[in-house]
Amino acid sequence: MSAVQKSAGDRQEVAAVEGSQRLRETCHDIRQPVAGVLALAGAALADPGLPEVTRSYLEQIVTQAQTLADVIRQRLVADEPTEAQLRLTDLRQLVDEAATAERVTYEGDLQVVPSAEPVLVCVNQLDVRGIISNLLSNATRAAGPVGSVKIEISHDSCLAQVVVEDTGPGFGNVPGGAGLGWRIMAQGLARCSGKISYGQSACGGVRASFWLPLAVIRDWRGTCDETRPLRRSKTPVRSAGDRPRRT
Numbered sequence: 001m002s003a004v005q006k007s008a009g010d011r012q013e014v015a016a017v018e019g020s021q022r023l024r025e026t027c028h029d030i031r032q033p034v035a036g037v038l039a040l041a042g043a044a045l046a047d048p049g050l051p052e053v054t055r056s057y058l059e060q061i062v063t064q065a066q067t068l069a070d071v072i073r074q075r076l077v078a079d080e081p082t083e084a085q086l087r088l089t090d091l092r093q094l095v096d097e098a099a100t101a102e103r104v105t106y107e108g109d110l111q112v113v114p115s116a117e118p119v120l121v122c123v124n125q126l127d128v129r130g131i132i133s134n135l136l137s138n139a140t141r142a143a144g145p146v147g148s149v150k151i152e153i154s155h156d157s158c159l160a161q162v163v164v165e166d167t168g169p170g171f172g173n174v175p176g177g178a179g180l181g182w183r184i185m186a187q188g189l190a191r192c193s194g195k196i197s198y199g200q201s202a203c204g205g206v207r208a209s210f211w212l213p214l215a216v217i218r219d220w221r222g223t224c225d226e227t228r229p230l231r232r233s234k235t236p237v238r239s240a241g242d243r244p245r246r247t
Contacts, residue, residue, distance in 0.1 A: 095162065108140065109147075112150075131210060147205075
């Protein structure tokens with residue numbers, strides 16, 4: 001390696017460390033305002049005469065603020081072992097939360113087709129919620145305000161599957177974003193041992209599917225510390241690092 005290459009590599013490493021430190025400082029600074037939002041919303045919800053519509057909006061504010069608080073906490077404890085961040089989770093809950101958040105700003109039709117039974121995975125909840133949220137954001141942007149998006153949850157004996165379909169124009173026909181969403185999904189899938197694939201939806205738009213290993217329940221308390229490995233599938237699977245044209 002030449003001296004020039006080494007110097008460039010050193011600068012990149014320093015920049016990455018400084019960027020990470022700035023992110024942690026920013027998270028530290030906004031932690032208290034987020035806690036204030038949660039406290040104020042909680043106080044308002046304690047009013048017994050609160051109209052139901054207002055209560056519903058406040059509950060959504062609490063959910064969104066709590067999600068942000070969880071993201072901040074994870075960034076501040078970045079050195080925490082990966083295993084310590086895993087939680088036994090019903091995938092249906094994460095899908096419902098992501099869909100509820102997306103509906104706040106999406107004017108079209110967003111339909112959730114849940115599994116009839118729990119779909120348990122052992123994951124970092126923020127990672128999986130981020131994957132689902134970014135797929136929904138891509139789909140709703142493609143479908144537009146008069147289109148529709150469907151998200152479906154299913155599983156077999158080894159794998160949990162989430163499928164997001166939209167009625168948009170398909171790959172390459174929607175203006176791309178900043179690309180950060182795809183990087184978030186790729187990193188989250190890698191940490192969760194997940195896989196993702198893209199194809200054409202029967203609705204004319206894009207069909208995005210991702211798979212996660214189902215949790216292995218270790219004891220009666222619901223402890224999980226391992227997952228089933230991904231098995232080979234006949235469906236062509238795009239690795240987390242392969243970026244679709246639309247994203």
